[in-house]
Amino acid sequence: MRQDPHSYADDTQPRTCAWDLQLTVDMAARRLTGQVTLTLDGAQGGPLDLDTRALAVERVEDAQGNAIPWVLDPADAILGARLRLTLPKGCDHVTLHYATSPDATALQWLEPQQTAGGQHPFLFSQCQAIHARSMVPCQDTPGIRVSYRAALTVPAGLTAVMAAASVGHGAGTPAGTTTFRFEMPQPIPSYLLALAVGDLASQDLGPRCRVWAEPKVLPAAAREFSDVERMVTAAEGLLGPYLWDRFDMLVMPPSFPYGGMENPRLTFLTPTLLAGDKSLVNVVVHELSHSWTGNLVTNASLEHFWLNEGFTVYAERRLQELLEGPQGAALHAAIGLAGLREDMERLGRDGPLTRLRTQLQGTDPDEVYSQVPYEKGFLFLTRLEAAVGRPAWDVFLRAYIETFRFQSITTDTFVAFLRKTLPQAAAAVDLDTWIHGTGLPKDAPLPHSARLDELVALCAAWRNGTRPPVDTLKAFSPTDWQVVLARLEHLPVAECAFLETTFDLGHSGNMEVRVGYLTLAVRAGHAAALPQVDHTLRTVGRMKYLRPLYTALKATPEGLTAARATFEKAKAGYHPVARAVMEGVLR
Secondary structure (H helix, E strand, O other), rough: OOOOOOOOOOOHHHOOOEEEEEEEEEEEEEEEEEEEEEEEEEOOEEEEEEEEOOOEEEEEEEEEOOOOEEEEEEOOOEEEEEEEEEEEEOOEEEEEEOOOOOOOOOOEEOOOHHHHOOOOEEEEEOOOOHHHOOOOOOOOOOOEEEEEEEEEEEEEEOEEEEOOEEEEEEOOOOOOEEEEEEEEEEEEEHOOOOOOOOOOOOEEEEEEEEEEOOOHHHHHHHOOOOOOOHHHHHHHHHOOOOOOOEEEEEOOOOOOOEEEEOOOOOOEOOHHHHHHHHOOOHHHHHHHHHOOOOOEEEEHHHHHHHHHHHHHHHHHHHHHHHHHHHHHHHHHHHHHHHHHHHHHHHHHOOOOHHOOOOOOOOOOHHHOOOOOOHHHHHHHHHHHHHHHHHHHHHHHHHHHHHHHHOOOOOHHHHHHHHHOHHHHHHHOHHHHHHOOOOOOOOOOOOOOOHHHHHHHHHHHHHOOOOOHHHHHHHHOOOOHHHHHHHHHHHHHHHHHHHHHHOOOOOHHHOOOHHHHHHHHHHHHOOHHHHHHHHHHHHHHOOHHHHHHHHHHOOOOHHHHHHHHHHHHHHHHHOOOHHHHHHHOOOO
C-alpha cells in the first residue's frame, strides 16, 4: 500500500533505515557513478519498490554479491520509474551499482564562468521536493528516514561538502582525485540529502557555526552571517536543544533556485542574501528554525507540507520578535500576508490548493509551490496561540517537538496530539475550516503594529495621489520598503521614475526591494526599468524573484516577447526546477 502519492514506496515492504553511498563525481561527463548499499529494517524476501528518475542501473546484489533480479518500469512524467527488486529470503542489505543522468533533476552542473571565481566548475544538489530519486535509487518519501555514510571522489583541487559530518579526506582512486568521507548519524528524510563540489573555503563563526563559500564570496558571507551563533542560542530557548551538532551554511552560486534549503548540518543559502547590511538574514532564521520543524518533525508526505513550513514560519516570526522586536516581526508578517494573498489570487481564492491539507495525487509538487503552507500555516498556529495564550502554547510547542522528533507525521497526527494535550485550543478554533477549508478563514489573526499602521496609511495616500515626502522615504529601512512596495501593487509611470531617479531601487543590494520595485515598474509600463529587469533575470536564479518578473512581463504581448527572449538567454544558467517552472509561467 502506498501512503505517499509521490513515491512508489510500499508500506507492506521493508523500509530502508540506512544508506552507504560510494560515488565518483565526473564533472566533465556530468555524472555521478558508483553504488549505494541500502540497509533494510528487517530480513525478508519478496518485492522492494524503489523510486528512480533517469538512473542507469548496472546491477543489483545482496550482501554476498549474488545477483538480485530487478525490473525498471516505464517512467511516469512526475514520479519517474519504479525499480522493483525481488529480494531473496532473509535479505537485509542490497547494493545497487548505477550512474546518474547528465540531466538529473537533483543536480546542477555549472561551468567555471557561472561561478564567482570563474576558474573551476561547480556541482550542487537540490533534492526537495522529489528529486533525490534522480541522484540515488531509494524510497524517496519523507515518510521514511535514513542515516547514511558517504564517500565522494572528486577531481583534485576541488572540495566536496555534504549536509553531514565530515570524517576526513585523502587521495582517491583513480590518481588525480580526492575522496571526501561523511557520516549522518541522525535519520533524515531523503529530500535532505545534499552535496556540493567546487572551489570552496570556510570560516568559523562560532563554536558550532561555520560558513562555506567560494573564496571570492567568503568575506562578505562571513560578515553577513556573523550573528548566526546568537540565532541558534535564541532558537534553543524557544524550541529546545539543537540536536544536529553543527549549524553550518554554504553560500551557493546565483543559480540556486530557493532562498535557502534547510539541509541539516549544512544549510544552502542563495547569494542574494548578501545585501551588505544583514537586512535579509531572516531567511537564515527560517532555515535555522527548520532544524526543529521539518528536520526533526517532518511531514509524512507533501500533502502535509504545512507541518514543515507553517511551523517554521511561526518559529521564524517568534525569533524575529526576540532579535528585531515585535514591530519588526509584524512587518515581516505583513510582507508574508501580501505574498499569501497574491498566491491565493493566482491559485483561485477558493481553489483546492489554498487548503492546508492538500490532495496532490497526479500533481507535480514543483508546479504548485506557493506561500499557502507557509503563511496560512503560520496564521493557523498564531490563531491557536491566541486561543490559549502564549505560555500554554509554548508548553505545547516544546512537547510537540519532543514527542515527534525524528519522526514523520500527518496532519491527523498533529490534530490528535492537539486535542489530547491542548484541548482548549482545539475547542476554541474551527480546525476543520482552517485545515480543510479554502481561502483565508474569517478569524485569521492579521498582523498589526504602530509602524505597520503608519506604512499602510502612507500607501493609501500614495495610491490616491499624495506622494510621501522624500525625507520620509529616505528614512525607510529595507523592511519598510518591502512592505510599501508589496502594498502599492500599481503605480503610475511618473511615480516609478521618481523612485528610480531618487532612490535607484532597481539597483538595490536588497533583492526583495529591487524585485519589488522592478515588478511595479513593469506593471506600470516604465520602459526605463527594462534593462535592469533583463539583467536581474539573467543573473539571478531564485524562483521567488523570477516568477513575479516573468509574470509581470507576460501581461502584455510585447512584454511576453521580451520575457521569452530573456528566458532563452538565461535558461542555461537556471536550475532544472527553475527552468521547468518558468517555462510553465511563459506558456
